[in-house]
Amino acid sequence: MPAELSPIDKAKFVAAKRATDFVEDGMRVGLGTGSTAAWLVRCLGELVRDDGLRIIGVPTSSRTADLAREVGIKVVSLDEAKWLDVTIDGADEYDANLNLIKGGGGALLQEKIVATASDQMVVIADISKQVETLGAFPLPVEVVPFGWQTTKALVEETLVRLNGDTPYVTDEGNYIVDLHLKRIGNPRQLSLVLNQIPGVVENGLFIDICDAVVIGYGDGKVEVRDINAGTVEEDHLDFVDEKNMFSDL
Template sequence: MSGELSPIDKAKFVAAKRAADMVEDGMRVGLGTGSTAAWLVRCLGEMVREDGLRFSGVPTSARTAQLAREVGIEVLSLDEARWLDLTIDGADEFDRDLNLIKGGGGALLQEKIVAAASDQMVVIADKAKEVESLGAFPLPIEVVPFGWQTTQALVEETLISMDVMGRTSTLRMSHSSPYIADEGNHVLDLHLVRIGNPRQLALILNQIPGVVDNGLFIDICDTVVIGYGDGRVEVRDINEGTIETDRIDFVETDNLFKDLSD
């Protein structure tokens, strides 16, 4: 099995494994969406089965909910949980201030709502996701289907006055049809190259009619857990100003790794 996993996958696993240890009995925990979050859900499922961990998970997408149920995690809706102790999710990019770009998996709206309803947000990522300036990864925005082309034109016109290097956008597709997010919205990916002022851009994009929300997560993330392919883990807490390092033994077990195709 070890020959089948790339260093990036190993880095994602050790970050997820380290973050899973932050979950305690009785917690209500937001469960993110994407490849790194899938490792987390698998790790937590193993802790439920093997260690007797008892907690409630609030998934940020339908596919995370399905995986959580498959591995034995109790699943609640956000309305049922109301408020969360912790949300653990991945990110497409993060900078040194722990500003994020999220939404590569198409679930940015539910991810942001869940993260905002949590006492703490922890991001799990491999080292490659850390950047000096956000924007190399396309910035997703959810837009309502009605008049989406008009919304797209308004967004591109707005970008002219923003501190970005690129100003084109594309409609995300699923095969030959527009991709539909869980809330029924379309997703536009903005190809910005570099975002000079993420906070300003996030505020202005959300003022455009037709834009539901954008994938810039500003002042939401508290801690980032960074995994490396050799098993090293770095935990940065922006509130405490601390950096901790650790190493996690990489042991592959069939029940944890089988059928993980996210």
């Protein structure tokens, strides 16, 4: 159960639990990919099962789709949903302006498409993901397989993410190149430059997309920062007991 989890996992859990407050009955919800987003899917599944919450989920990866179906969330494609009320997802890094690096789980293309097709994007994260300047986390760049070595050579300071002896392959069949930049002084400019390189499909910089971040702490504290309203709210969530649906984690 969450009380037995590490402080980081507790932080992820309380952030995900608090983020369910952004979801209302009848909403079309973008479901992110990654360990923190998985907590959100489970929390929403609990509300569907126990409270009768009715939502439609649009997953950003096959992994998320499988989990959502497993916990009882109705899953449709973005084409079927057309537009979403909110997308809730994790992040690998976020700065004070809520610019993000995402894609550590290899799903950045679907994540960015779903997030930009939403009225609101909410990021859930633990406090360790907060940075003054983006770039410490490797920046994922998705490239098409054709000529990917040439595409890779066009970008400086690259390191290919490997899965065994082969590049990491996304749900779309593309490859991921990780850029170890250490510091990104101008994320907006870098994003534009990368996407102009032939063979690049998309990059993991999410600029002016995130509206709010829900930050979890290991002691149950939660902080909600809304970039549009300019507000910061604090809350504290108690952990669930051993009879909760998370008892097997």
